Amino acid sequence: MSHILVTGGSGFIGSALVKALVREGHKVRVLDDNSRGAPRRLAEVADHIEFISGDIRDAEAVTKAMKGVDEVHHLAFVNGTEYFYSAPELVLDVGVKGMINVIDTCRSEGVGRLILASSSEVYQTPPVVPTDESAPLLVPDPTNPRYSYGGGKIISELMALNYGRKFFERVLIFRPHNVYGPDMGWEHVVPQFARRVKDVADQHPAGTLPFEMQGNGLQTRSFCHVDDLVAGVLVMRDHGEHLGIYHVGTREEITIAELATRIAAHGGREIELIEKPAPAGGTERRCPDIGKLARLGYEPKVTLAQGLGPTVDWYWANEHLAPPQH
Incomplete structure (x- = not known):
């Protein structure tokens, strides 16, 4: 069993990964400042992990967190489309400084194994759908703040691969594709639609609900339940090749309009x-080719029909946790 540091471990994906690693018997330490994470997500494993409160941009905090570990899963980043537009400088500050600190500290502390959470946003508008790992990485317009996130992830991938080639024994990169589930945050399409449906339904107790949507709703996404995402990461961890990049998601493609209709x-x-x-800057279609990871044994198990209802129910039951709507 390994001693693993998970940065961003109280975030949505990070906390799910932490719980899975604990179940596998690993010794797990978490570094997070809870600026967007939430301690409640780790409540069930709180007695089985070590939690260090700190900012990934703080080199001293990263050094403290990495003492004695032999593997790092780096997930600390600012996610949520809202933030890409409203705070692109923060997205890049956390993304780039955080990655530099992780690389530097792995080297100084002798940590040779690194897993990096990247994103489907690195290839933005893919030339082929479903999209495999060979798609070119792209920032179509550096003046558009949306690409602060994809740009930060591209930098992170480049650093992981190029430092990994020289200074690490094993580096793996996974690109999650539209991961969803209960308590995923409030800045994403599923929770936003869930809140909006409930708000509009309260205003219109009967009849058809007028539902506003950015664009025509014909854009597609392939939503991956967080349980499948974590399963994919663990398959990659066990069987992936050094410097390997792996798409994690599902092949089930759905329009955004249909998503709203289902909710x-x-x-x-x-x-x-x-x-x-x-x-400006949205992607018309996104669906991953998951063949590379499937060949290692990955197969998503939770369909959108199975996962969407419980996710929506969580948001309807936990409105008191929501930030104020603008």
């Missing part, structure tokens, strides 16, 4: 879509 239907309502202008 409303879960509450027993129908919606009428009202098209609003969409911000």
Whole structure:
């Protein structure tokens, strides 16, 4: 069993990974400042992990967290499309300084194994759908703040691969594709739609719900339940090759309009879509080719039909945890 540091371990994906690593018997330490993570996500394993409160941009905090570990899973980053537009400088500050600190400290502390969480945003508008790991990485317009996130992840991948080639025994990169599940945060499409459906339903107790949407709703995504994402990461950890990049997701592609329709239907309502202008820089289609990871033994098990309802229910039951809506 390994002694593993998970940065960003109280985040949505990080906490799910921490719990899975604990179940496998590993000794786990978490570094997070809880600026976007939440201690409640780790409550069930709180007695089985070591938690260090600190900012990934603080080199001293990273050094303290890495003492004595033999493997690092680096997930600390600012996610959520809202933040890409509203705080791109913060997204890049956390992303780039954090990655530099992780690389430098792994080297100074003699940690030879690194797993990096990247993103499907690194290839933005793919030339082929489903998209495999060979798609070119792209920042289509550096003046668009949206690409602060994808740009930060591209830098992180380049650093992991190029330092990994010289200074690490094993580096693995996974690219999650539209991961969802209960308590995933509030800045993503599933929780945003869940809140909006409930708010509009409260205003319109009967009849069809007028539902505003950015764009025409024909954009597609392939939503991956967090349990499948974690299973994919563990398969990669066990069987992936040094300097390997792996797409983790599902092959089940759905339009955003259909997603909204399903969320409303879960509450027993129908919606009428009202098209609003969409911000520049969105991706029309996204669906991963997961063949590379499937060949190592990965197979997603939770369909959207199975996973969406419990996720929406969590948001409807936990509105008191939500930040104020703008």
